Amino acid sequence: MKYMGHKGKLLNFLGDILIAESKNSRSIADPFCGSGAVSWFLAENTQKSIVSGDLQEFAICRAAAVTQRTAPIDAIKIYKPWLKRAHRLLSKITEKFPNAESSVEPDPNKTDNIIRLVLRSRVFCETVLPEILKGLRRQFPMTKAYGGHYFSPLQALLLDSLRSTLPTNEQERSVALAALIETASRCAASPGHTAQPFQPTTTSAKYILEAWQRPIDRLLIEATTAISLKHASLVGRATTGDFMATINSLEEGDLVFADPPYSDVHYSRFYHVLETLVKGVEIEVTGRGRYPDITERPSSRFSLKAQSKFAASDLIETCFNKKLGLVLTFPSGNASNGLSAQDFIQMGKNRYSSIEQYEVSSDFSTLGGNSKSRSARLMCQESIVCFRL
Ligand SMILES: C[S@@+](CC[C@H](N)C(=O)[O-])C[C@H]1O[C@@H](n2cnc3c(N)ncnc32)[C@H](O)[C@@H]1O
Known part of the structure; x- marks a missing residue:
């Protein structure tokens, strides 16, 4: 499925990293699961239980369709x-x-x-x-x-x-x-x-x-x-909600794969049509985009410039305090929500015993253009960062 920032295209490399980093974990969490591409990959290629989360309900439906089933279906x-x-x-x-x-x-x-x-x-x-x-x-x-x-x-x-x-x-x-x-x-x-x-x-x-x-x-x-x-080896969980709830449901030694938003525009502005489809309930819409009211669309701290640093620090701190391994993907340079991969690395530095950063070239969506470029896609360096306890 087409999804902004989806990591399906990185799975050749990222997949191997996630498999290696999770070798001692019972569960792997994908708390920003989006299209479900990574949750599906992990369900199909590991013997672990996959714990998916996202603010948007349609993302959870996508993940659950594979991670909660242990055999093919007719x-x-x-x-x-x-x-x-x-x-x-x-x-x-x-x-x-x-x-x-x-x-x-x-x-x-x-x-x-x-x-x-x-x-x-x-x-x-x-x-x-x-x-x-x-x-x-x-x-x-x-x-x-x-x-x-x-x-x-x-x-x-x-x-x-x-x-x-x-x-x-x-x-x-x-x-x-x-x-x-x-x-x-x-x-x-x-x-x-x-x-x-x-x-x-x-x-x-x-x-x-x-x-x-x-x-x-x-x-x-x-x-x-x-x-x-497609199906999993072990039955997983998939729950709509904030990443903190997903992470807090894990046990010591589990692995978190974190792929948080990098844009200062909320995902829910771009995917309301799929959310309406999943909810199945008639709504009032306005504007060119036919948007449901803003109060009906989930808002993310990662997409609010004034709060994104606090959200990032909650992510790093909670994973560390709960003794969870962490693999993070994030643009290497400054993203429009004010964060870069380096910010996460700084936050993890005095906590995790080893931090390893890989860089891959990727074209990523600017969510319809940003202040520097009106192009909807830009080439950028994407970091994959492993935080080890
Ligand atoms: C970069 S996308 C993830 C893409 C996903 N890894 C994939 O391969 O399709 C970020 C996702 O985080 C979700 N999100 C944003 N803020 C969140 C939060 N506070 N808690 C949980 N999910 C959140 C968005 O709805 C979006 O689906």
Whole structure:
């Protein structure tokens, strides 16, 4: 899954380090688990129990789908009946619009046509659909908040239908929800995250059409199949919450892999669409990004410049006091939240008996541009730092 700052691309090197550093640990924690890429890797490649945490609920659903299961699961048994249930629900809506399936096909070379389609779709989702959906007594948060923006009306209705017809068996439901998150993230008409959808302008209209034509069913089957094959050796835990709660749940000798935010913009601003999907409850949204109210979006001390140093020091101090090993990834140079890998190293210096720093080149997201550069991606040195007791 595309995720800002995800460490999937570093796992060739980082994975070996985590395996070596955890050789005497019973559990390994991933308290900033994000896309779940590292939690999944650790679950599949170690005999340890993986303890995942994140402020965002969708991140926990992703991690849990693999770390809490110790055998593969039959994907066909999940998606066949699930797609059937969802399409049955969807057809109760589309049967009221006999040509709905064919209406999203303007000539991709005629920008004016695409723009008109997008604007019509927005009006349709805001004014026509809500009346029809009322009768179904279900929640349609994706359609009402994001239909005509991040998703075509039909995509949004299908995502809602899939969300409200998830399997009831716990393990099947967990895999299904993780696959649904991945599918929504791959279909969103936005640049890799969901801070703002593409707007129907002369330059961006074609990207909207291209995203709206992405096949939800096929992507869902692919994601379900891939996730269902992955599993852990030991059952892990995955809990939504602050990193301190995850770390405090560990035992002496366990290992923490810490990949905290480096940006002064909160992650929750960029991933609210996936969070809404997981919660499955209708919300009020505002602004170009169609954001839920700020009080509904988790805020991180790591993304507040005035607090980021205290958060970093809590991380180092708590790991040390609880006698936990720590592997940290962080940009080597100054990041926009005011921290660098060196700050963490300084904090650990008089505590941990050995600190080893590796540097790797990485391009990282500036979360849509920063004060120095409007480019959304920058090359940087990323540090992997091992703090040993
Ligand atoms: C750099 S990303 C982690 C990426 C992840 N390692 C991956 O490979 O996808 C940082 C994550 O920390 C989460 N986060 C931010 N502040 C947090 C906090 N105080 N406690 C727990 N998680 C937090 C964000 O939601 C985000 O998912």
